[in-house]
Amino acid sequence: MNTARSRGRNVWVEFSSAPGQIQGGLCAANSLTKAQFLDMLYVVFSAPGGFKTRLYASSSPITATHETLEHGRYILTPHISGERVCVSDERFFPRTLSLSTTLRDRAFRDQVRRRDQKCVISGESNLEVHLDRWVGFEAAHVFPLALDNIFISMGYTQLITHNDPPGVNSPQNGLLLDSKIHRLWDDYSLAVNPHNGYQVQAFMPGAWKFHGNILDTACRQPNDSLGILDALLRWHYEQAVLCNMRGAGEPSFEFDFPPGTDMMGEIRQGPRPEERMEAELFNRLYGFSNERLSGLESEAEVI
Template sequence: MSDSRVSLRNVNYYNGQTGDHLGGVRQNGSITNANFFHMLMDILLVVDGIITISNRETGEQMPLNTNCLAEGDYNIFPSSGEIRSSEERYVRRVYSRRGRSRRDSYFRNAVRARDQRCVISGTVSPEADFDEWDGFEAAHVFPMERESLWWECGFDRFITRPGRHAMNSVQNGLLLEAGIHQRFDNFTVSVNPDDGYKITDFRGNLFHVDGRVLEFVCRNPANIDRVADGLLRWHFRQAVLANMRGAGEPIFEHDYPPGTDMMGEIMEGPFAAEQMELELFSRLRTVPSESEDSVY
């Protein structure tokens, strides 16, 4: 449901000219005043000039510093003209399933070999030396089910490692614990490469990762296989849009045990046709030929 992103919010922001509610966020401690300002200016709002942010209760103007954003309600005022929410496109995605092709196994193995741990929580697999990875999953930063958008936007430009299957490049991947993978895929956990690779949990900080820094092993600039900053930047923008704009975007159900009426549940939920299309693509990708797998 769309309100699943709203229920835990402890910060809300309003149009100071009209009083209209524009959105909000869950502050777990990692969001600074400066972070909040830049999220509003660079992603969430369309405004002439710059904005000022003031506490709705006290009227005190927020300083643009690295202090922790205080919980509460804020009015946003433009320096001139009007203010409105951005209409930037949000790209819905589903929790990615284990792939069926040999290409997917190459991706998984390359991500494991580079990262050796969950790069968001820092948890190291105690059985990695025995090639046992229970509880760890190779996650795509940009979702495979959105392939047409990948090519439409030219995101292959972020992949500097040569190969034919750019979306399945290790540079589009991170090794994550399974629960964190789910949250990464629904954009409730994300990484800002423009803020020292700081991790933000936009919900309840269940895995205690809010404020951590992405592990160096996956972003080492000396490694040609490092995760692409451009893709992390795209993911973070999507997370801000999903969690902070208006009432937030829906979080799709991902757990369909045997016997569940999956189609029925999807059709009763939000954006049913889109979710069904994404689920089918995620689950039913075809197996490529041997020749397709020969170059990666």
Template sequence: MAIGGLKLNSSITEKVFLSMLDILIVASGPYRVTLRSTGVDLMRTDNALKPGHYDIRPYSRGSTIFITHEPCVTRILSRTTTGRDDFFRARVRERDGKCVITGTVNTEADVNQWRGFHAAHIFPLSSEEYWVQNGFSRWITNRMGDHDTGITSCQNGLLMLSSIHEKFDGFDFSVNPDDGYKIICFDRDPFKIGGSILDPICRDPSGEGAVRVELLRWHFRQAVLANMRGAGEPSFEMDSQR
């Protein structure tokens, strides 16, 4: 059983690694994960994950363990300039006003200058048919009429620096909403964002346009699937909404 594609960095703790395995592993019963060099089982702690080889074994004889075949949504090149995209971009900019990953504030927002900042879709716009077929619209609470799928709602968007957006679309990092909205990097961390927290400005529960936790959870799951099966799966999109 091959699990690969994850590059160890400071955002990967024992708890984070085990939560990734919860997504990857399909088991008929409980299993344990052991660092081969020490024989010590991993626990759901905030201790940094140590480099090395890890063995995954069931507790009971006869139990089965295998890697999920769940497909990963591949992101493809998507550049559109329709009216609904303009509305999406404006709402995300208005809500966030900064890169919600790095905290970098757009000091030129007052003159409507947003060069270097992108309104990024969490679920890719290029896969709208998949979005509709699987009922993702149910998570969007501010749709504009019955014919609005909700994919261009600001609840499916985050404002990011353009360089950070590329990393997000490539599943190089994601946000785990079930671990305090912690940013988890799956590759090297050149921007030093791993372990930091998604800015609260985009997820204020009292705000009608707050980002949906279900979509962040979906993106994190996709990032695990894309990065950790074998040598990782190809996934790429430049879903540019500047």
């Protein structure tokens, strides 16, 4: 399957064991470093004894440096003869726009606003904080509301220490973002790698100008009980890597539905309609009782 993510690529990945077969790739920013590229490769690919990576026209493997990565085709070769490089089978979770709709969401929003007071990716401050106006700024969830059950099953609730509001709606799972950057965030067009100095990683041209930015310290003060959790940032980062780099990449969803548009019809005709419908359902109905939600899930299956 060809996707918009794969059509925009300027870096491609092959295995030495399967020459000519594209296993993945990236729409890399011009400032992407070799170290950043290798970190992403280790999310998507693996070999029991590790692997080395070289540019197709070179015999020397690249190393984890701050040198800019050359665009082109890269070959992965296992360190140990006879082994094979494998593609990760880690599950990817599609997400929809995480916009607040309930009272608990409102508490989440207000606490994230008070903590950050700026877009923590672009660094742009809200000059109208004293007026309590937040035009163009939105509180975004790192781990999406629609995946609340996954959030629990993965044990992230045990990491949350500020539970007012609880769990996935804790401000420890939130960032204040420019409204456009919020959409790039939810589309996995950019992410933050907490294991690389909190640098922003861009995956699509619309996010390139933010590549290499450092996540503002407003949201990650060491002694702040509301501070963002590194584990959640890393989860989002790894999901973004899988979304953009594995195989042909994941499809991008349409979110612009003008009044009168057959939203359900467009979703059915679009990519991954079942997963998209499920994500939309859980995002809109988060906070309903489990009994009511179960009934609506059954209705969605009929649709």
